[in-house]
Amino acid sequence: MHRLIEKGLMFGNLIRVDAPVLVERYNRALQHLSGRKTALDAFHIDISGYSPEIGDELDDALYLNHQGVNRQFILLTTEQSSAPLLNAKFSTSRGILKQFIEENRAQLFALTAQDAVAGEIVNSVYLADTPARLFDIRKLQIEADTTSGTVAMADALGGMIDRFKTEPDAWHDDVLIAQMIGMAKKTGDVVRNPVRLKQMEFSQDNFWTDHFGGMYVFRGVEHPAAILAGGKDGVGELPIPYVFDFDDRSAIAKFLELNDLVEPIIAARGVDSSAILRQKMDFLVVSVAAKMGEDLAGASRRDLRRLGRQYARDLPEEWKGLAALVRWADEDGPWPKITSEHPAYFYTLRAKPRADSDLVNMLLAELAPLDIRQLFICHKEVFYRAYASWPEEKKAYVAAFLEREYQVDKAGTRAALFGAEDDMAEPAPAAPKPDLITRVGPWGAVTGRR
Structure with a gap:
């Protein structure tokens, strides 16, 4: 790392x-x-x-x-x-x-x-x-x-001030006055500068949790369901109408459709859909080439096309499905029938702009894990775990690509991929000082999950 x-x-x-x-x-x-x-x-x-x-x-x-x-x-x-x-x-x-x-x-x-x-x-x-x-x-x-305990003391002092102002005999209550003076020395003037934190409550209807191998819970939609990344074995009964795992591709696709959560990239407004699909195809070529031991340092799109031709027989079905879709979009080719059971299906979708679009894109990223850019932007926990298992050639290429193509314009990249929607990634990072690397080690303390 x-x-x-x-x-x-x-x-x-x-x-x-x-x-x-x-x-x-x-x-x-x-x-x-x-x-x-x-x-x-x-x-x-x-x-x-x-x-x-x-x-x-x-x-x-x-x-x-x-x-x-x-x-x-x-x-x-x-x-x-x-x-x-x-x-x-x-x-x-x-x-x-x-x-x-x-x-x-x-x-x-x-x-x-x-x-x-x-x-x-x-x-x-x-x-x-x-x-x-x-x-x-x-x-x-x-x-x-x-x-x-400044906030608690300020609340207590505020109560004392109210008593002092409203109770008839408070002017003669030396104990109350002494307590007010003592607290004011610690809290300051809470009348002119009240020290209060807003009482805030948050609903957790739709969320992802890393517990039990990863679980996506959608309770605040018309057709609620839980989607388990780690599989359904040993999970037991859950208090939600439908439970799917990643093997239930058609059921997940139907769930996303019924709740109007996704749209095809090829039909999305405000993005260059062909460019997005071609980039996904490049990532698939990178995965194959890295397994073959190819040196991917400084690989350009032309280099990846060459490697794609060289390993054409080894390219996965995901690549072939995306290629057919690009041919339809750019070359007036026949409409490809990519059903939910096709390995490329979830690579062709993005979340519709709505309150939970970040969570939906997070799910899609895990369902389409070879799209390394979307995985990094939308689901860093899964990205880091996947990265640790990659061959060195792929690690080097992915790190260089993200630094070159994503770090320089994060907001622009997200807008190009997902349209004008709320920021779903962590804010722009600044490289930490070297002692962080030496103290923590390559993975060290963050292997435990929150």
């Missing part, structure tokens, strides 16, 4: 923590949440405050996420809102944290100027020991405060 880290394609845009005062605040918050501390004097953190270096030090990639279902967080700065979320166990977690920070930016800016803010995404499930338990997660709330 060194190659990805060096190119800013992994651990990108993390926040570096090296000031002694920030390290000390982080340790206070970490001890407050988990009873542990770090001995490191410099590390990097994601949007939740998780540090891969500390995870490696503690030998616990879930030190801020007990059992993978109770995401805690440590905020040292509002700049964390632009950082990625590592080891994601739920697709909704980063969006929730980002929205919390943005909605409370002014308050959090003031609070983190003096202390760390520690908190938790609260739900009623503490242990996801069976797949069915994941369906009990419906509403999520955020609880947060500084390690010294």
